[in-house]
Amino acid sequence: MKLKSETVVNTNQAKEVKERKDHYSTLHRRFVFLTTVCLLVPLFLVGLGIHIYYSGFSRTRMESYFKSQVEYHRRIIELFLKERTSDLQVVAFTNSLDFLRRPLNLRRIFNVINREDWFFTDLGVIDDKGRHLAYIGPYDLMGKNYSQTFWFKEVMKKGIYISDMFLGFRKAPHFIIAVLRSDGNRKWILRASIDTEYFRSLVENVKMGRTGDVYLSNREGILQTTPRFSGKIMEKAPLPAKFFHEEMGIGILDADKDDPSQQFPRQFVAYAWLKNPRWRLVIKQDYSEAFKDVNHANRAALIFLQLSLILIFIISVISTRYMIKVIKKRDEKTDQLNRQLVQASKLASLGELSAGVAHEINNPLAIILTENQVIRDSVEEALIMDEKFKIELFASLSQIDAQVQRCSLITQNLLRFSRRTKSRTETVNINLFLEEVIQLMEGRAKGMGIQFSTDMEKGLPLLLSDPSQLQQVFLNLITNAIDAHEGKPYGTISITTRSNNQSQGVEIIVGDTGSGISPENMGKIFDPFFTTKSVGRGTGLGLSISYSTVKRLGGDISVQSKMGEGTRFSIFLPFRPSIDVHENLNNVSIKNSSSIEKGA
């Protein structure tokens, strides 16, 4: 039956342990999840906010930069064209046709207008029939008639004309500026072509990074300069024309997914239309390069975020582990307290039980003892001559007597054990008292091969103290001393008393030859619940109770120990404790009795 109930207890315990473990691991997971989420959400929000703000900010900055660049550059190009036009106008309007027809004069003027830089490729004078009257330049165009060309018609109509790029008679891409002069009823045209390379370098004179590009295209989207990437002069521009419907614009252009010819990386594009000629200036840069800083910042933020995530996770795991450890410790302490409570109430009921048993046994013992005496009297009076029989009978009766006394001693001790909780101040002969305590423990000590040796000072004054509490103190100390000999075949517990006149009290030294206390445990031995004994054997309360009891009795307790050699507890008890100690004792007795009632 007992075995069965123990197995049930064991399986219950195993189940409980498993449940605890599951509980802790669930708790662990939840804590880690919660702390991680709690820490990550604000981090993400802050990160997102910064990202949005910074992206918007850098985009605006980039846009305004592109805008100012395209605007500025447009003005430069327009200014250049205007200047060149006015160059021609000045020449046309300050010189007569006759003067300009002479090649020498024309060359001189050509050199003058090209003095600053090589703006013009050639310069020619053309009459109103489209025939070349004079020409300075690298091409042989003297015999050409332009009357059917588009630009001739335009200049005759408008007076000033800047053409788009065209191939013309020279079969090379160029554009011309032509100025019409009406001199009386004679009309003639001064025409110059702009150096294509010079113009290109002028247009391209914008620094736009590695992927940046600048070019001009006309209304039909035909390139007027050769871009750095994709496309050549006079070809179709690489960007769709639909994008450029406003006077000036800026935006992001994605590749057309449906049209394989329109495959290019995402572009950041700014454009502006020139007034005359109607060309558009396009500045573009790969989106990734334009927003390199933002992307870089984003990448850095992402790395930072990932690192934070890892860090947060580690921190939450570590802190959770610590927390679980604390909870575990607290749970264990609670369990231990519960166990001790159970043990204490068990002890209390055991005390009551033993008191009852002792009382009940005392009566039959008294009867046996008197009965023994009756037999003794009867035998003495009877006429029994057999002396040997008489002697044997008396020996047996003496033995009965001795055994009854022994039983009586046991019941006395049981009663004393049950009385331990009652507190009262009495005079105590400490030497006799200690002998009694030793008697109580002698049986147990003998079983473990331990002897008691006493050295008690004779004639010590009586102590005023609570014998039941003192008994508990010394029982605890001696129990510990006996337990300290575990694993040793024999040992000695020495108990010494001597008066301590200086302090008006008695010093009692309980020494043992046991295993001793390790230095790291030395500071903890009086702490409640500290024990080095195996679970279920020691409550860890003995020494702490002893300590508080001795203090309450107005005394002091100290310990010296050497590992492997033994331990010495010195207890000082005053002969006459002060008045408040008495009061303390009375309070304690009330407290004790109430706690026992509760325990019972």
Next chain:
Amino acid sequence: MRGPRILLVDDEIAFANNIVKLLTKRGYDVMAVNDGASAIRAIGEKEFDVVILDMKMPVMNGIDTLKEIKKKEPLIEVVILTGHGSIESGVEGMQLGAFDFIMKPISIDDLNEKVHQAYQRKLSEEERIKQKNYVG
């Protein structure tokens, strides 16, 4: 000469019988009763020198019995029998005028001596009163 007259009050009949036997053999005139009420009655009917009184009895306990006895016959000496666990009741009994207390289980020699001492005191007390009356 008659021996000292003893009244034994104990609810354990076997114990009481043994004590009667032992004390009779030692020259006492012993009567035993098993409860407090009978004891009070006995004192009213007969004269006693010493009462041996057990403390733990049902109905009327030792202390109450002691009070009654002392009220009726203040000169009777009382020796109290107590268990080890109830020394307090022994002490209380002495405060109420008992001669002494003795702890169970008792040895007959100890009891004999205590009863003898109690008897001696009673005799000397009677003597003192007699003298006092004579002088008075």
